[in-house]
Amino acid sequence: MSSPQIVWLRRDLRLADQPAFHAAAKSGPVIPVHVLDDGRAGDHAYGGASRWWLHHSLESLGATLGSHHSRIVLxxxxxxxxxxxxxxxxxxxxxxxxxxxEPWWKEAEDELRDALPDGRELCLYDGNYLLPPGSVTTGSGDPYKIYTPFSKAMLERMPPREPLPEPDTIHSPESWPESDALADWSLLPTRPDWAGGMREFWEVGETAACERLNWWADEVASYDNGRNLPSEDMTSRLSPHLHWGEISPAQVWHKLKDKRSEGWRVFAKELIWRDYAQNVIDQFPDYPRDSYRTYDERKLWRNPKMGHLIQSDLERWQRGMTGYPVVDAGMRQLWQTGWMHNRVRMIAASFLVKHLLIDWRFGEQWFWDTLVDADYGNNGVNWQWISGTGVDSNMFVRIMAPLTQSEKFDSAGYIREYVPELAKLSDAEIHDPADSRRGAYPKKMIGHKEARERALAAYAEAKG
Structure with missing residues (x-):
């Protein structure tokens, strides 16, 4: 029998279109391994929602491998x-x-090469993105920093490679090394168990990801307009499946590439945004921690660590108690399901950094802990885009009006679902209820006009 082959699993928890699994299965008996390395990522160790998803994704992949008479070593x-x-x-x-x-995984790959005994090697493959980060460059050979020209260059190289099939046969080693029990990792919340809403909202694993893609293939045509309507939620919800590698972007692209709709064209650019975010962190490894643009942060941001009133403002945003119904619906959906509608993510994030003037990094960390699709690249790039601090970002002076956004994108049904205190209000008043109609629901933390004027003044001072 040929020598065993280890497959090191991280965020690539699938068998189909998994180039590392495919190569290992052709080379000898396969030992799939997942290592829970909590210390390596520092302040970006898996948050609570990510740990919940990881448990169920490993459990699902373990069952699939079991049907091949294989297993995962933990x-x-x-x-x-x-x-x-x-x-x-x-x-x-x-x-x-x-x-x-992610910088900690690139470091780990380098350390592993140095740590391997003589005669053993680390074989790395591409497969988590449409094209390898760093491979799409300008005419002068430099990596792109701005999304629009990057997207144009990506589209010229699409479609990506054909997806690989699931291995027909996965040979097992003569003996298996010892493994931890998944339950002993305590990835699931128990005291209290706050994951009931996520269990109701999600199906986890490769099979669920493929089923979701099959459903989306029939619905993607409506994405162009539907993606902005929280009450209809015409989004794919593929983001956690892509993040955890339960399905590859190449599989998604080839499933949808023959569609002839504006919805598919818009969704394709969302897939390319994933690649763009990875290209950004490949160039700027600390991007989710450090602002790209230079300004006086002490004059712009209110730091919750510097006073209990600012900390209280942050907590009201986190709990969905700002007094702005669409913002609060989004924050409560996030806590309940581990996910938030894309349009509402922008509104809620903008509210934190511009209405409350709280440093974008506090929002990035909260989303990191509470999103099941919390991605180091996407999360950092999106927060720096909304805060106006990124290499490619929205201008800070463009301040979203949450009340206008709520009405424009018909969020009434969405608010009723996640802010039940207001469920009996009419569509006309639910976006901005009069104080006398709010009942137990809080008043606005700050008026929009006042918040806008304060933000513009702070920005002008911070820029000097």
Whole structure:
């Protein structure tokens, strides 16, 4: 029998179109391994919602591998050291893995190469993005910083490669190394169990991802207009499946590429945005932590760490108690389901950084902890876009009016679902109820006009 092959799994929890699995399965007996390395990512270790999804995704993949008479080996600790030890223990000659572009994973890949015993190698493959980050460049060979020309260049190179099939056969090693029990990792919340809404909202795993894509193929034509209407929620909800690698962007693209609709053309650009975000963090590894543009942050942002009143403002936003119904509906949907409608994400994020003038990084960290699709690149790029601080971003002086947005995009049904205190109000008044009609629902934290004037003044001072 040929030597065992280790497949190092991270955010690539699938068998179809998984180049690392595909190569390993052709080379010898396969030992799939997932290492929970909590310490490596620092302040971007998996948040609560991500840990919930990870548990169920590993559970689902484990069941699929079981149908192939295989399994996942679970280990906890420093990933390079754990994998190097497993290679020595099992006699594996190669560790196969998909490339990841978060700075801690790039560092881990380098450390693993150095830690492997002689005669063993790390084989890396592309497969989490449409094209490898860094491969789409300007005419002078430089990476793109701005989305629009990047998107145009990407479209010229589409479609991506054809997806690989699921391996027909996955041979098992003569003996399996020891594995942790998934339950012992305590990824699921227990005291209290706050995940009931997520269990109702999501189906997790590769099969669920494929079913969702099949459904979306019949609905994508309505995406152009429907994506802006929270009450109709005409979005794919593929983002967590893509983030955790339960389906690949190449699979999605090839499923939809023959569609002839504006909805597909708009959705294609959303897939390209994923690639763009990874290209940004490949150039600027600390982008989700550090503003790209220079200004006096002390004059612009109100720091919750500097006073209990500012901290209280942050907490009211987090709990969905700002007094702006569409903002609060979004924040409550986030807490309940681990996800928020895309249009409302922009409104809620803008409210934090411009109405409340709270540093965008506090929003980035809250979304990191509460989103099931929390992605280091996407999350950082999106927050820096809305805050006007990014390499490619909305201008700070363009301040969203949440009440106008709510009415324009017909959010009444969405508000009724997630802000039940206002459910009996008419469509005409639910977006901005009079104080006498709010009942137990709070008054506005700050008026829109006052917030706008304050934000513009602070920005002018911060720019000098």
């Amino acid at each position: 280990r906890r600790g420093d990933a390079p050291q754990v994998l190097a030890s497993l290679a020595e223990e099992t006699g594996a000659t190669c560790i196969h893995a998909l490339r990841h572009y």
